[in-house]
Amino acid sequence: MKEEAARDAWQRMRALTHRPETLEGLRDAFERMGLTPGIAKALMKLSATEPTPMRNLAATMRCDNSYVTAVVDALEERGIARREAHPTDRRIKVIVLTDEGVTLWAQVQELVGTPPSSFAALSKSETAQLRDLLEKLCPEEAVPAGAYR
Amino acid sequence: MKEEAARDAWQRMRALTHRPETLEGLRDAFERMGLTPGIAKALMKLSATEPTPMRNLAATMRCDNSYVTAVVDALEERGIARREAHPTDRRIKVIVLTDEGVTLWAQVQELVGTPPSSFAALSKSETAQLRDLLEKLCPEEAVPAGAYR
DNA sequence: TATTGTTATACTCTATAACTATA
DNA sequence: TATAGTTATAGAGTATAACAATA
Numbered sequence: 001m002k003e004e005a006a007r008d009a010w011q012r013m014r015a016l017t018h019r020p021e022t023l024e025g026l027r028d029a030f031e032r033m034g035l036t037p038g039i040a041k042a043l044m045k046l047s048a049t050e051p052t053p054m055r056n057l058a059a060t061m062r063c064d065n066s067y068v069t070a071v072v073d074a075l076e077e078r079g080i081a082r083r084e085a086h087p088t089d090r091r092i093k094v095i096v097l098t099d100e101g102v103t104l105w106a107q108v109q110e111l112v113g114t115p116p117s118s119f120a121a122l123s124k125s126e127t128a129q130l131r132d133l134l135e136k137l138c139p140e141e142a143v144p145a146g147a148y149r
Numbered sequence: 150m151k152e153e154a155a156r157d158a159w160q161r162m163r164a165l166t167h168r169p170e171t172l173e174g175l176r177d178a179f180e181r182m183g184l185t186p187g188i189a190k191a192l193m194k195l196s197a198t199e200p201t202p203m204r205n206l207a208a209t210m211r212c213d214n215s216y217v218t219a220v221v222d223a224l225e226e227r228g229i230a231r232r233e234a235h236p237t238d239r240r241i242k243v244i245v246l247t248d249e250g251v252t253l254w255a256q257v258q259e260l261v262g263t264p265p266s267s268f269a270a271l272s273k274s275e276t277a278q279l280r281d282l283l284e285k286l287c288p289e290e291a292v293p294a295g296a297y298r
Numbered sequence: 299t300a301t302t303g304t305t306a307t308a309c310t311c312t313a314t315a316a317c318t319a320t321a
Numbered sequence: 322t323a324t325a326g327t328t329a330t331a332g333a334g335t336a337t338a339a340c341a342a343t344a
Binding site for chain 3 (some may be wrong): 036038061064066067070089090091092
Binding site (some may be wrong): 002005006007008009010011012013014015016017018020024062099112113114115116119121122124125126128129130131133134135136137138 | 152153154155156158159160161163165166167169173197211247261262263264265266267268270272273275277278279280282283284285286287
């Protein structure tokens with residue numbers, strides 16, 4: 001039955017992406033880069049090129065504005081980003097990544113984008129098949145910049 | 150290239166399982182069942198039939214024993230589980246689900262096992278294909294009872 | 299002496315409410 | 322009056338350290 005296959009697939013997908021090893025490996029890598037999980041998470045939600053209004057980061061992170069204040073404070077202390085004035089609306093502050101921030105951003109994206117070693121179990125054509133199926137399940141526009149945690 | 154397809158597949162898989170809608174839908178459902186996220190998470194890690202030593206729950210949840218004490222206190226207050234003595238080792242306390250706990254456990258398993266609506270985009274054979282590929286990526290023994298959060 | 303669980307305590311994450319500046 | 326961000330504060334979640342009972 002289709003329903004049953006879908007449930008099985010979904011559960012394995014969840015198991016794979018939620019594996020403690022995966023999560024802990026990520027956390028350890030962040031630690032080696034000098035990033036706390038909170039900072040790394042925020043960094044993943046930012047664009048490396050587009051200045052992001054604080055408000056937008058709050059929406060993406062699904063948290064309160066007041067928390068974004070604390071997060072951006074940490075980002076600035078760490079030298080990853082800085083606040084800048086919005087060109088037309090002086091109420092708004094935008095977050096801009098520093099050069100170091102851009103470098104770290106790329107490292108983090110690389111890290112979270114790397115599939116677990118069990119992908120070696122798939123042949124080239126199986127991997128392509130899997131990608132095609134997942135593309136149907138999750139079309140391009142639906143992929144957020146960083147889907148961590 | 151295989152590497153590239155694997156990265157793409159992995160990123161979509163992560164996007165799918167980490168979607169805010171998915172997570173929030175789950176959280177809301179738990180709330181309707183009168184469960185806090187912490188309680189629901191612990192419940193998912195327990196067996197509906199096997200008494201679980203507190204120590205084991207700590208290992209599964211990857212947290213400290215002292216936190217398990219607090220979690221099981223909450224489980225007991227909510228009438229979901231109770232502590233019982235271990236038959237042979239009197240240092241150990243085991244966690245046993247109550248009848249209500251077993252009912253809730255089944256509801257939670259049903260909930261987290263339900264795939265998102267985008268699975269409707271796959272045909273019956275595509276769904277079976279996906280399941281087979283994921284089975285290679287994540288063999289049976291590797292699937293934990295509850296892979297939430 | 300080592301292990302299981304508990305207590306007391308403290309730290310991190312995140313939200314709410316009140317406030318300031320700007321629109 | 323409504324919106325963006327900040328401050329102060331409080332709550333949840335989780336850890337560390339010291340401890341009691343048992344092995």
